[in-house]
Amino acid sequence: MEKYKMHILICGGTGCRASASETIQNNLQEALKAKGLEDEVQVVMTGCFGFCEKGPIVKILPDNTFYVEVKPEDAEEIIDEHIVKGRKVMRLLYVDPEKKEVVSDSKHMEFYKKQIRIALRNCGFINPENIDEYISRDGYAALGKCLTDMTPQLVIDEIKASGLRGRGGGGFPTGLKWEFASKNKADQKYVVCNADEGDPGAFMDRSILEGDPHSVLEAMAICAYTMGATKGVIYIRAEYPLAIQRLKVAIKQAREYGLLGNDILGAGFSFDVEMRYGAGAFVCGEETALIHSMEGLRGEPTVKPPFPAESGYNGKPTNVNNVETFANVPVIINKGAAWFKKIGTEKSAGTKVFALAGKINNVGLIEVPMGTTLREVIYEIGGGIKDGKKFKAVQTGGPSGGCLTEKHLDTPIDFDNLIAVGSMMGSGGMIVMDEDDCMVSMAKFYLDFTVEESCGKCTPCRVGNKRLYELLNKITEGKGTKEDLDLLRNLSTVIKDTSLCGLGQTSPNPVLSTIENFYDEYIAHVEDHKCPAGQCKALMQYVIDPELCVGCTLCARNCPVDCIIGERKEAHVIDAAKCIKCGTCMDKCKFNAISIK
Amino acid sequence: MAKIKLAKSKVDKLVEICKSFDNEGSELINVLHKAQQTFGYLPAEVQEIIARELNVSVAHVYGVVTFYSFFSMVPKGEFPISICMGTACYVRGGEKVLEEFKRQLNVPVGETTDDGKFSISCLRCVGACGLAPVVTVGERVYGRVSVGDVADIIKEYQQ
Numbered sequence: 213m214e215k216y217k218m219h220i221l222i223c224g225g226t227g228c229r230a231s232a233s234e235t236i237q238n239n240l241q242e243a244l245k246a247k248g249l250e251d252e253v254q255v256v257m258t259g260c261f262g263f264c265e266k267g268p269i270v271k272i273l274p275d276n277t278f279y280v281e282v283k284p285e286d287a288e289e290i291i292d293e294h295i296v297k298g299r300k301v302m303r304l305l306y307v308d309p310e311k312k313e314v315v316s317d318s319k320h321m322e323f324y325k326k327q328i329r330i331a332l333r334n335c336g337f338i339n340p341e342n343i344d345e346y347i348s349r350d351g352y353a354a355l356g357k358c359l360t361d362m363t364p365q366l367v368i369d370e371i372k373a374s375g376l377r378g379r380g381g382g383g384f385p386t387g388l389k390w391e392f393a394s395k396n397k398a399d400q401k402y403v404v405c406n407a408d409e410g411d412p413g414a415f416m417d418r419s420i421l422e423g424d425p426h427s428v429l430e431a432m433a434i435c436a437y438t439m440g441a442t443k444g445v446i447y448i449r450a451e452y453p454l455a456i457q458r459l460k461v462a463i464k465q466a467r468e469y470g471l472l473g474n475d476i477l478g479a480g481f482s483f484d485v486e487m488r489y490g491a492g493a494f495v496c497g498e499e500t501a502l503i504h505s506m507e508g509l510r511g512e513p514t515v516k517p518p519f520p521a522e523s524g525y526n527g528k529p530t531n532v533n534n535v536e537t538f539a540n541v542p543v544i545i546n547k548g549a550a551w552f553k554k555i556g557t558e559k560s561a562g563t564k565v566f567a568l569a570g571k572i573n574n575v576g577l578i579e580v581p582m583g584t585t586l587r588e589v590i591y592e593i594g595g596g597i598k599d600g601k602k603f604k605a606v607q608t609g610g611p612s613g614g615c616l617t618e619k620h621l622d623t624p625i626d627f628d629n630l631i632a633v634g635s636m637m638g639s640g641g642m643i644v645m646d647e648d649d650c651m652v653s654m655a656k657f658y659l660d661f662t663v664e665e666s667c668g669k670c671t672p673c674r675v676g677n678k679r680l681y682e683l684l685n686k687i688t689e690g691k692g693t694k695e696d697l698d699l700l701r702n703l704s705t706v707i708k709d710t711s712l713c714g715l716g717q718t719s720p721n722p723v724l725s726t727i728e729n730f731y732d733e734y735i736a737h738v739e740d741h742k743c744p745a746g747q748c749k750a751l752m753q754y755v756i757d758p759e760l761c762v763g764c765t766l767c768a769r770n771c772p773v774d775c776i777i778g779e780r781k782e783a784h785v786i787d788a789a790k791c792i793k794c795g796t797c798m799d800k801c802k803f804n805a806i807s808i809k
Numbered sequence: 810m811a812k813i814k815l816a817k818s819k820v821d822k823l824v825e826i827c828k829s830f831d832n833e834g835s836e837l838i839n840v841l842h843k844a845q846q847t848f849g850y851l852p853a854e855v856q857e858i859i860a861r862e863l864n865v866s867v868a869h870v871y872g873v874v875t876f877y878s879f880f881s882m883v884p885k886g887e888f889p890i891s892i893c894m895g896t897a898c899y900v901r902g903g904e905k906v907l908e909e910f911k912r913q914l915n916v917p918v919g920e921t922t923d924d925g926k927f928s929i930s931c932l933r934c935v936g937a938c939g940l941a942p943v944v945t946v947g948e949r950v951y952g953r954v955s956v957g958d959v960a961d962i963i964k965e966y967q968q
Binding site: 570 | 877
């Protein structure tokens with residue numbers, strides 16, 4: 213990076229690209245060319261910066277200026293003002309919503325202050341399609357260290373000592389897993405990277421692969437060295453085209469540099485990586501199902517044992533780790549287990565990446581030390597609830613997790629604490645809900661997902677989840693009874709106890725946790741036939757308050773089914789028979805005249 | 810096996826795809842990905858040819874095609890509309906947007922309008938949760954879509 217005086221980094225993550233960050237990149241380059249500065253200033257498209265809410269993001273180095281919500285037409289001004297005249301473009305800087313002050317350096321933003329970036333260390337910092345930039349940030353140093361200075365057992369011991377646990381949700385000690393795979397003798401072994409991120413609303417692994425693909429390749433090579441594997445496979449969702457493309461580039465570059473292939477770094481160790489594509493099946497996140505899918509079969513899980521460490525891909529010993537787990541490995545080798553162990557809590561060392569989304573001000577990708585409380589994540593990093601609404605619940609662990617409430621906000625996040633309060637870490641999805649969200653509908657939403665994604669192999673999951681869904685549906689339609697709640701509980705317990713794999717064993721969690729934490733809301737549905745959050749369509753009606761309505765006609769003009777009647781400057785009325793309860797009128801009304809009854 | 814009615818050029822193309830994966834049964838998913846890329850969907854005839862070339866049963870191919878949501882046996886519309894039903898989009902009103910698309914186009918999820926122009930499907934998280942709720946039409950991503958925007962989005966493609 214030395215050749216250039218300045219660098220302009222622009223986010224090339226999926227979210228920012230959807231907001232035209234590629235056009236911004238082109239416009240910046242054009243504007244530089246117009247000023248004859250293309251040899252002085254380099255424009256780099258990086259991985260995700262994390263602050264997706266304020267994207268697209270453009271960062272200028274070396275002064276660390278962090279521009280938010282940049283539009284293609286802003287490119288010229290950034291070049292003219294900032295690069296040429298050295299004056300920051302004030303209107304594009306981030307304004308702290310609390311203090312109402314401009315914060316130009318991301319270091320000082322509340323969003324970033326509490327974060328420690330290990331797995332995301334290079335995301336938003338390097339060009340993921342340039343191996344030299346990865347190498348300049350200690351990339352492949354860990355692999356070199358392992359191959360030249362450490363025996364496989366020493367590497368395993370180091371990972372064990374670090375306390376690293378599987379980041380895909382299981383939380384199994386990584387070092388131990390590697391040791392199992394290393395002890396099994398076979399003519400061929402495999403290292404598999406699980407990049408089949410199926411939790412809806414979670415995009416941690418994708419961001420790592422898009423922003424720093426080499427960190428995963430390096431870690432896979434290290435893992436292969438410890439267990440004596442020569443082949444690696446990345447199992448990635450076909451829905452992630454950008455991550456796939458960046459990985460392809462990274463694999464090609466690593467081969468050219470002799471960091472993948474035969475006799476890596478002249479140490480007599482050979483290892484290469486290929487890719488397999490998933491085809492949209494949530495259950496394939498389970499390692500035995502994933503392995504079957506890699507073999508070209510239906511992704512159905514099988515009973516463990518045998519564990520993949522004994523008999524996995526093609527019947528050979530196989531070690532499967534998740535993307536984020538791998539991304540931690542090179543740093544642990546470089547900085548040592550003791551350094552890593554100091555971060556986080558006693559039983560959950562290190563950091564965790566979360567995809568923070570839902571009704572929160574700062575949607576984005578964050579990485580915090582284990583032990584950070586939910587309150588810190590939601591209120592300090594996340595900036596609190598959107599539109600000044602009241603916090604209601606936070607859902608962790610995706611369809612396998614639970615909904616936690618106000619009383620859990622001071623729980624320090626780690627693997628064991630979240631399980632203790634009836635949820636789980638999961639892969640890192642964190643969805644915040646406000647007072648307008650109905651918890652019965654939320655449980656139904658997750659069950660809808662599970663019913664769709666159940667592979668159908670075992671009866672409790674295939675049939676049981678469907679029955680759970682039907683019961684929840686009945687309740688949201690106002691036809692439920694109190695006995696249904698007992699049925700929900702009993703059936704949930706049976707499904708958990710008797711399902712074969714992790715999908716069925718955890719799928720009732722959203723039901724159980726919402727009944728536990730929002731019992732009153734279930735009671736309101738089954739006894740009073742009311743939805744307190746006003747979300748269940750069968751239990752609500754939109755009405756216009758004639759006192760408040762000024763007859764501006766805005767609601768009537770926006771109503772998609774033309775069910776609002778009224779003359780200009782006179783109170784309007786909603787025709788309940790025609791109303792599809794979409795809520796557009798209420799969103800549009802500027803006088804708060806429309807409410808749900 | 811039903812008589813194959815696909816044009817010869819298409820059959821040849823399929824045979825070629827299978828060959829590029831060494832006609833290996835374990836490469837079935839990769840073959841299906843490639844075939845769907847080429848044909849847009851995987852009708853029964855395509856599955857039969859793949860089964861023949863990879864020397865596996867048609868039932869096996871069908872089993873895999875129907876297991877994975879990415880594979881489709883019906884053609885998508887000229888402008889495939891996907892509404893994100895990831896949790897982040899759901900809590901920000903994705904479901905209402907979906908309902909509105911279904912209502913305006915008068916087709917259920919997974920089907921195509923009679924004129925072949927639009928098809929509706931749900932997808933799980935495109936990773937642009939900051940823009941929730943998200944709708945994609947082909948490659949184009951629409952962020953922060955409200956029920957009121959639906960008509961405008963459809964109109965863009967109707968001409």
